[in-house]
Amino acid sequence: MADKRTMTLNLTDQEMNLLEDLSARKDVSKTALLRQALRLYQMVEARLSRGEKLFFEDDEKKKARIHIIDNATGRPIEAEIFDEVTIEHFIETQQTWRPIVLRASRQLAARGSHQLIPQHYHWDWTTKAPELAVLANAFYGIRYDGQLQGLMKLETVGQFCSCRLPEQAGKALVYVDYVEVAPWNLKLLTNALGERPRYNAIGSRLIEAAVLKSKEEECKGRVGLHSLPVTESFYLNACGMTPVGRDPAKQNLLWLEYTPEQAETFLTGAR
């Protein structure tokens, strides 16, 4: 047995509370906990000095590798989809997306294409920060090349989380409250600016995430949303959702829904 030496520790109340809490949770003495912390710190230091990386498995679970299409080559490229969305992501959309959308909208207006101007460009994510903490909401982002390529907000509880299609009326669904794809990926906007869209299939990947979330929530893939007129073709043709009808409670926007079978068809591409 090695000789032991004694040292007095001066800790703040907060530090002492943390030490007591951790030792109680681990069911070890405070001294034993500090020994473990020291060994862990020593191990981390040794591995970092060998050039190894430190990561937490849980963090990895919150990110998933997916593929999107690089329009320059037409080939799939690996991107990241994550659900740990923070206020910084919203600020990023405000700072990097809005000026481009605004510029493209002005071009469209100058050409008389008012009906094509995106109707949500005034949506201010930064005021929505409190919604991040609501457990009934889920957020997903897609990142590639260090930039946010798409962002989505889902609701699992709320006034729109109920099916309207007669065959599944009243059953729970996941409501897509907000989806937006980075403006440099939208042909309508890049064309207005004389550029080419960079990446493709971002919207499909986000809707795929919504369907998978619906399955996780035991809604069997049932998803619903209100579509703006200019986006209807995406949900009808690219996603294969069922148009249920115009919703007078939501400015006569088209309400679309997935049945479990349609959601599965979308996921597998068996159409």
Added chain:
Amino acid sequence: MKFNSDPEWLKKQAALEDNCFVSVGGLVLAVEDLEKQAQQATASRTAFVNLLSLARREHKLTWEQFSQKLDVDLAELIEIENDETYKPTPRTVTKIAQFLRVPADKLFILSGLARAHDRHFEEAALRFAARSQPVKALTSEEHEALEEYVKFLCER
């Protein structure tokens, strides 16, 4: 979550998505309200700038003379005319109202310092903004528009 890893599925989806616009604005009501506010603010703002400009020309004053008459900073007057996002100080708006002999609270709305709750007021601002594009000489139509609008502001 297990995402589809089939490249053929991805390519097919990309082809289907290619010409589509992708967005959902669940809070579209809030959006439209914001857009209406923005449009209204723009119309009021244009009316305010044009009112100022026409009034200055009506009195045959240069910007320097106008700033002295109003007892406000020349730089602020120039900002008001050239920067549509610039919000003038309440003092400046009050001074302008005194010079034009119109109620200050109306000018507060026009200048963007306060919000209108009167549809007629908004419509009148929009009409005036549309009719009063500044040109070098004050035309009889502009003169008439100015007179009419000042009368409207004073009556209400």
